[in-house]
Amino acid sequence: MKKVLITGANSYIGNSFRQWVIENYSSKIQVDAVGTRNGEWEQHSFEEYDTVLHVAGIAHVSTDQSMEDLYYQVNTDLTETIAKKAKKEGVRQFVFMSSMIVYGDASNAQMITQDTEPNPTNFYGNSKLQAEKKLALLEDDKFLVANVRPPMIYGKGSKGNYVKLAQLARKIPFFPSYQNQRSMIHIDNLCEFLALVILYEDRGTFHPQNSEYVCTSDLVSTIGKVNDNHVRGISIFNPLIKPFVHRHMTINKLFGDFVYSKELSVYPHKYIVRDFKESIMLTERGEK
Numbered sequence: 001m002k003k004v005l006i007t008g009a010n011s012y013i014g015n016s017f018r019q020w021v022i023e024n025y026s027s028k029i030q031v032d033a034v035g036t037r038n039g040e041w042e043q044h045s046f047e048e049y050d051t052v053l054h055v056a057g058i059a060h061v062s063t064d065q066s067m068e069d070l071y072y073q074v075n076t077d078l079t080e081t082i083a084k085k086a087k088k089e090g091v092r093q094f095v096f097m098s099s100m101i102v103y104g105d106a107s108n109a110q111m112i113t114q115d116t117e118p119n120p121t122n123f124y125g126n127s128k129l130q131a132e133k134k135l136a137l138l139e140d141d142k143f144l145v146a147n148v149r150p151p152m153i154y155g156k157g158s159k160g161n162y163v164k165l166a167q168l169a170r171k172i173p174f175f176p177s178y179q180n181q182r183s184m185i186h187i188d189n190l191c192e193f194l195a196l197v198i199l200y201e202d203r204g205t206f207h208p209q210n211s212e213y214v215c216t217s218d219l220v221s222t223i224g225k226v227n228d229n230h231v232r233g234i235s236i237f238n239p240l241i242k243p244f245v246h247r248h249m250t251i252n253k254l255f256g257d258f259v260y261s262k263e264l265s266v267y268p269h270k271y272i273v274r275d276f277k278e279s280i281m282l283t284e285r286g287e288k
Helices: 012-024 037-043 065-088 123-138 161-169 187-199 216-226 238-244 249-255 276-285
Strands: 002-007 029-034 051-054 093-097 144-148 152-154 174-176 184-186 204-206 232-234
Touching (some): 002 012, 012 029, 065 123, 152 161
Parallel strands (some): 002 051, 144 204
């Protein structure tokens, strides 16, 4: 039985992982959670745990310069401090939820491979990257570090860009049929991946993703269809979109390419438990 402590109580990933374990790994993994606000984690002993799953952090990308120091305090410094406590109290493995954003964003217009160097374009991405570097200094044969860099996470109850796009897809009659590719991961696939990383005591840097790349227009169409809204793809706006894909933030988020190579996401154990269509059904309706 692996004993896991989630640092970041009531987070979306943390709550989802706990529920996934209850439903699928109750005989193999036991999960507790502790908050990271108000110093709650400092009063909690880590000595009985095999793994700390650190999901606490500021998750959204902000361009507000006044927020920069807070990002580094939470995403970098707090991560290092909690990892030091984990190591001191004998925890075997530290799993850190990093992000694909350490590589930049869609404005980079790249296929990320094993040879791609991290190149964050904002302080959110850099705060995650700096945390990884701090963890590397703590790692040794008795303290294993697993950095997980997921792409956009979506699922029932998720927040962020998927939710905004889904709100549109449920109402609009048409959407540009512009062709692009994005890496994404459904929350169930991510939770399965995390469970396996913990069970097999993996270390290193990981890039899990769904088995399929997603085109934004296909995503909108599928969400619309699940909600009984037929969204028609139109190409009339495509010539207007193309010049701005790498120059305008909103256009980037919608229509830019940002993918991991399939080879980068190869893992020895199967973690894809939801295909694209089923994942959208689950997200929109809660139906398998």
